[in-house]
Amino acid sequence: MSEQATNIVMSDNQLIHLIEAISRTSLSSREESFERLIQSFSSISTSDTNMQRTSFAKCLSRFSGERDFNVVEEFINTISIFKKIENISDDDAIEGLGLLLTGQASTWWQGVKMEVKTWISAINLLRESFAPKKQPHEIYLELFSTRQGLKESIDTFLCTKRALLSQLPTQRHKEEDQIDLIYGLLNIYLKKHIPRSEIKTFRDLLTKGRHFQSLKNNEEGEKLITKRCNYCNKRGHTEDECRKKQYNEKAKNMEKPGVKCYGCGTPGVYRSNCLNCKSKETPPKPVQFYSIINKTIEDGVKIPIIEVTIKNSNGYAYLDSAARTSIAGSTLYELLLKEGYTFTDKEAIVNLADGSTKHTKLKVITIEINIGNRCVPITFSAMPDEKNTRTLLGIDFLESAGIVLNLPQRSWYFIDAPETIFPFLQIKNVPALIIKNSQNVKKLDFTNINLTSCPQFICSTHELKTKTKVK
Incomplete structure (x- = not known):
């Protein structure tokens, strides 16, 4: 009988069966039967243990297909450690790898799964597909592409740069050479307080860098606490840095843009209020169409008047932003009829100045009008039954032609050419000479x-x- 101890695992039923078998046999045969039972139970226990298979079912790490060297290496290290601890066989690991892949990585695994025969080949294929090995010149370019920020932690900076250096061929650079490569990328404050001659290892650089950044953070915190502004009496800044003081001084010293008369250039007044320009009137000249209001216009208040040309006929027209449509005055209407133009009839409800409405028939025509330095189309409505009506350029024409009125400066301009300004006419409230037939006028x-x-x-x-x- 062997003296080596053996651990035997059996159930309650097996134990009862063993006791009954021993009690039925003689003392000489009991030892033989006991050994046979122990051997049978040992083989059963060993087979049960072999049947307990493990897998990646409890592994929490997942990979969705990011093409990032650090992410891929982190995933591979995690599953390799889990496989070793859980004692997962290579076949079971290959079979269960699909449980840990999601998204694009899962789709990729379905296509290459049949090509994988060993666990090592699966890991290598994963690296080649999602994190191919970079060439040394690419690693150097990425290493020197960024410097340490003024507020970037020394831990984060060194961790990132050393991870790049680790991708270079083995023993390409010694630790001292790696420090030389990284030291030049430190921010200016660290290089001022940590000379290169005092650094022998990365541990020295990390320790001294942490100490300096800790002192700097404490110093900035104390400055923020002790600073108090004498202007606004708030903490965190000085009077020279006070934005409220800077804003108030800027607003106080801000000079308003100079205002001057557009007509004569008198500073400080608009043309509508300028005493010099209010007394100046535009010299009247013969026109083919024009009309004025019979009532006396209040002194100092003049309706905007401009000179227009319609089919070689000159005349004056009022700019009326309150009129929805442009009106052809009585003299202009008669002139167009004599020239042979045809009007179309249109019924409309006219709102009068006193608030009443009137149902009337209008004559409508679309012609071209020369205004300023342009020739633009305009739709006129005429009231043939009314006499002494004015020619109005309404809001419909002002919008379509892009005319902007500058009433304080008594001028106007086209919206797409604000540098070209046209003044209003300063015409007295007296009738102008109307030329009845321009063809009979002698030079x-x-x-x-x-x-x-x-x-x-x-x-x-x-x-x-x-x-x-x-x-």
Whole structure:
């Protein structure tokens, strides 16, 4: 009988069966029967132990296919350690590797699973597919591409750079050479307080760097606590750094943009309030269409008037942003009829100035009008039954033509050309000379004419012609 101790595991039923068998046999045969039973139980226990297989079912690590060297290596190290601790066979590890792969990595594994024969080949294939080995020149480029930030921890910086150096061929650089490569990438503050001659190992660099950053953080914290602004009486900054003081001083010293009259250049006033320009009037000249209001206009309040040309006929028109449509005055309507233009009829409800409404028939026409330095289309509505109506350029035309009114400066311009400004006409509230038929107008010869005996409009016309020749 062997003296070596053997650990036997049996159930309660097996133990009862053993006792009954021993009691039925004689003393001489009991020892033989006992040994046979022990051998049978040992073989059963060994077979039961071999049947308890382990796998990656309890492993918590997962990989979804990130193409990052550090992520792949972390995953491989984790599952390799788990496989060793749980005593997982290579076949079971290959079979259960799909449990740990998700997303793109799982799809990849389904395609290459049949090619894998050993656990080592599976690990190598995983590295080649998602973290191929970088060439040394690529590692050097990535190493020197970034420097340590002013507030970046020395631990994080060294960990990142040493991970890159670890991908180089074995024993490519000694530790002292690696320190030389990394030391030049430290921020200026660390290199000021930690000379290269005092560093022998990475442990020295890490220890001294941690100490300096700890002192710097404590110093900044104390400064924030002790600082107090004398201007706003708040902590954390000084009076020179106070943004509230800087804002107030900037607002106090900010000079308002200079305002001057557009007409004569008088500083500090708009053209509508300028005493010099209010007294100046635009010299009247003969026009084909124009009308004024019969009632006296309040002194100092002038409706914007501009000069327009319609089919070689000059005239004046009012700019009225309150009118929804442009109106052809009575004289313009008659002029267009004589020129042979055709109007279309349109029924409309007109809102009058007193608030009442009137159902009337309008005559509508679309023609081209010269205004400023452009020729643009306009749709006029005319009221043939009304007399002495004004020609209005309404809000519909102002929007379509892109006209911007600058009422304080008594001027206007096109929205796409604000540098070209056109002034309003300063016309008195008196009737202008209306030319009934432009074809019968004779050309005036101003030579050898005594201007003192001529009408006012002829004198004004002569002045305009003389100015034009001088220019």
